[in-house]
Amino acid sequence: MKAVTLDRIEAFTPGRAWTIDEVAEESGLSRHQARMFRRIRGMATVRSDPDLALLDLLAAPAETLLAGVSDVDSVRYLIYSHTFPDLTPSYVNAPELLRNRLGLKKADAFAVAQQACASGLAAIDVAGELLRADGDPSAKALVLTGEKPFTGLTRYLVHVSIMGEASSACLVGLDGGGSRVVSYANRTEGEFAAGFRMTPDTQRRFGESYNDHLLDQMESALDQAGLRMSDIAMVVPHNVNLSSWLKLCTRVGFDRRRVFLDNLAEFGHCYCSDPFLNLVSMRERNLLAKGELYMLTSVGVGSTYAAMVIEY
Numbered sequence: 001m002k003a004v005t006l007d008r009i010e011a012f013t014p015g016r017a018w019t020i021d022e023v024a025e026e027s028g029l030s031r032h033q034a035r036m037f038r039r040i041r042g043m044a045t046v047r048s049d050p051d052l053a054l055l056d057l058l059a060a061p062a063e064t065l066l067a068g069v070s071d072v073d074s075v076r077y078l079i080y081s082h083t084f085p086d087l088t089p090s091y092v093n094a095p096e097l098l099r100n101r102l103g104l105k106k107a108d109a110f111a112v113a114q115q116a117c118a119s120g121l122a123a124i125d126v127a128g129e130l131l132r133a134d135g136d137p138s139a140k141a142l143v144l145t146g147e148k149p150f151t152g153l154t155r156y157l158v159h160v161s162i163m164g165e166a167s168s169a170c171l172v173g174l175d176g177g178g179s180r181v182v183s184y185a186n187r188t189e190g191e192f193a194a195g196f197r198m199t200p201d202t203q204r205r206f207g208e209s210y211n212d213h214l215l216d217q218m219e220s221a222l223d224q225a226g227l228r229m230s231d232i233a234m235v236v237p238h239n240v241n242l243s244s245w246l247k248l249c250t251r252v253g254f255d256r257r258r259v260f261l262d263n264l265a266e267f268g269h270c271y272c273s274d275p276f277l278n279l280v281s282m283r284e285r286n287l288l289a290k291g292e293l294y295m296l297t298s299v300g301v302g303s304t305y306a307a308m309v310i311e312y
Contacts, residue, residue, distance in 0.1 A: 004128030006310065007140070007178035008068065008171040011280040012060035013164075013267060014049035020162060027156050037162055042242025042261070046164030046268035048149070054087060055097055058146045061169040062102055065142075069171065077130050077141035078102070078109040081123035083116045083271040083300065084154060087147055098144065107142070116195070116300025117238060118186060120145045120168075120272035121308050125184050127172040141172040145272040157196070157269070157301065160207075161240050164268035168276035179310040182227075182293065185220035186306035189213055195302045206303065211248045213305045218295065221307040232309070233292040235259040236282065238274040238299060239267065260287070274298065275308075288312045 020043050024034035037043045049057075058080070066072055080095045088094050095109035112123045120143070127141035146167025149155035155163050171178075192198060192206045222228060229252065237245060237259055249256045260278050270277060275296040282288050289312065296308045 002132065002137075002174040004124070004131070004181040005173050005176035005178045006124070006170055006181065007173045007176040008065050009168065009276055009280055009283075010061040010065040011166060011168040011273065011277040012057070012064075012146075013047045013166045013270075013277070014052055014057070016047065016049045017045040017266075018048055019045055023155070023162055029156065033159075036159070040243050041161065042264050043162055043268050044265040046162055048165045052148075052165075054146075054148055055094065055101065057148065057165060057167045058094075058098055058144050059101055061167050062098070062142065062144055065169040065171055066102060069140075072103060073106050074138050074140045075104050075107050075142050075171075076134060076136070076139045077127060078104055078107045079123045079127055079141060079143045080109070080111045081119040081143060081145045081272050082111065082113050082147045083119065084147065085113050087150070102142075104142070115186070115188065115304040115306070116302045117272050117274070118298040118300035118304040118306040120276065121184065121296060121298050121306045122186065122304075124170065124172060124181065124308065128174070128181065131172065131174050137174060139173075143170040143172060144168070145276060147271050161269040164270050166267060166270035166273040166277050168273045168280070170276055179312045182309040182311055183221045183224035184306070184308045185217045185224060186304055187213070187217055187220075188302070188304045192301070192303040210244060210299070211251060213303070214297065214299055214307075215248065215252065217305045218297065218307040221295065221309050225309055227293065227309065229254060231293055232295045233258070233289065234282070234287070234294055236275050236278045236294050236296045237261070238297055239264040239269045239278070240299065241269070272298070
């Protein structure tokens with residue numbers, strides 16, 4: 001079976017930074033809540049540009065990526081992965097608009113959103129299966145992530161995280177020259193299907209079991225590949241908050257320096273884009289080494305837990 005490869009990845013963040021205190025004031029949070037996000041959750045700023053349209057946010061990394069692709073007609077699938085089911089009015093088809101804007105005339109365009117923030121990793125898996133069934137070994141899929149908070153409910157995850165804006169573009173191929181997908185695991189826990197509207201009691205159970213469920217999928221991805229956690233050079237995480245990652249590292253005895261948390265304070269939690277944004281940042285800082293194994297993780301409220309091991 002041909003290996004799924006992440007042939008090219010690009011990411012984009014708006015230039016305007018908002019402090020957590022500014023976001024708290026705009027969202028109606030108290031100064032005590034703002035302090036909790038700074039001191040305990042490890043957040044300092046998020047990026048957001050009210051004047052930047054959603055399609056402009058999404059197109060930015062895609063245009064950069066495609067500028068280095070010699071044959072854009074090889075892109076047969078455009079998959080827009082996002083957290084919330086509806087980001088545009090019902091009469092606006094965002095994937096089709098993106099396909100037309102990017103000049104991907106031969107691409108089928110659709111969205112993946114059923115796993116909330118874990119949909120980005122799910123879209124990579126979907127892309128791989130489509131390419132294997134396509135029959136053309138040169139065919140590619142373009143996976144895009146990115147969205148803008150459009151209400152207070154979508155900006156603030158109660159006591160857990162504050163959302164920022166970022167986008168990413170990932171060109172997926174088979175046996176390409178990029179990072180090889182070694183394994184992928186995910187599981188949805190329907191007990192928490194109410195998501196942002198969970199009752200306080202359900203929120204408490206969600207918080208108490210969060211690391212258990214995430215760790216299960218991390219271990220499942222390792223088991224599929226016949227690996228151990230010690231084989232992973234670094235975890236490339238979702239930026240939900242600092243405290244949850246420190247608890248998980250303590251529990252499994254994993255060195256926190258092997259979880260890339262540098263972006264969390266600057267960008268906050270950027271929906272599906274986190275692992276891809278972090279991977280690009282690590283590349284730009286020369287933190288990735290050819291042949292090393294890295295684990296991408298994400299959790300989608302609702303609640304899906306996912307982990308993917310790649311060989312860079």
